[in-house]
Amino acid sequence: MTTRIAIIGGGAAGCFAAICLKERMPEACVTVYESGNKLLAKVAVTGGGRCNLTNSFRDVRSIEAVYPRGSRLMKRLLREFSNVDAFRWFESNGVRLVTQDDQCVFPVSQDAMEIVGTLTRLMHHRGVKIKTRHRVSKIEHISENEINNNDGCRFSISFSGSNAPEEHADIVLVTTGGSPKTSGLDFLRGLNLDIVQPVPSLFSVCLPKNNVTKLMGTVVNDVTAGLTGTKLRATGPLLITHWGMSGPAILRLSSYAARILHDAEYKAELWINWFGDMNEPEVADMINEMAAENKQKQISNIYPAHLNSRLWEHLLTQSGLKPEMRWAELGSKGRNRLVATLTNDRYRIDGKNKFKEEFVTCGGVALGNISAKTLECKSHEGLYFAGEVLDVDAVTGGFNLQAAWTMGYVAAKSVAEKYGTL
16 A cells, blocks of 8 residues: 655755655655745745755854754754765755855855755656645544544645645654744644744844944954853854844854843843954953054054954944044053953844844744654654754754755655655
């Protein structure tokens, strides 16, 4: 009898799992149900439409640093299907890849649609059935006594907003992605799973009415950003925008502080060290040297090479210093105020802004519901989860898509080993 496998969600994890399943179980009937009009809509916009599909992990000091939630699970699963495996998989299927200086991996074409096209082509080639505009409203696990009345299948799947008939499946893999609200997971309600409240976890911050926003477009390549009153901090490039601040340092911090900021209604104090990992004494030495070498020059005209003149003047104002002053007039108190601003510049966060067209959440199906080895639900045999529908999320840089490839692969492998033949 043909094994019927239903994949709920046509994103990265679902499509990748479908391909892997048909590779291992070619006789199985694999159907992907997608609520939208097309598959892989999020993949098409990731990385600014270029698709940052993974990362080299070369600069990753710990898995916890890039997976704030789900690090233990990802550490285990990455042994099964790593970033190296993902790189090889895409190249073996005709996608040439390039690793940037920041260790983000993109297709050489710099076109996300090459990734979308490759995945959809392989799905069609291997006979995966695709049903778009099928929003699942309910998944029901049929009792052993009722299976014969359900075409011999363990699960029934109902849909909302359409005339689509109820579907039946032996195995269900849920890959619906992150949901901004708990209500987005209502279709799982009848399964009595533990759900962690979803909240946004990748966003830039708003600094309304702050003069720094007049410097929009300014990029500083190496800063450290943190939240006052916490130990949370992140390093990397920072971008000043017309609404506040963004860039890898801010996005990474937003991921680390997702729940703290949510609970504070996105009102908090942000601090910036404009010199990255340099501490206050080190910056003080540099400022003292600049002052000694440029005594008769205006402080606004001599500034560190990694800062531009507009930002430097803003920081002087933040320090209570007049830009027309000469270095010789600054004095020790003025230098101390300047150093304090350069290493601990404070801004009031009031709101968040979604990162481009992408939306990442933390929360979802609690990891305690599943087997860390197979991704199968502990309380419902034949039910699997993969991707951001689980309480797993990552910082920016290709790590979220890597999690999708990894979990899609592991779920497919687990299904094949338990229910099929290689």
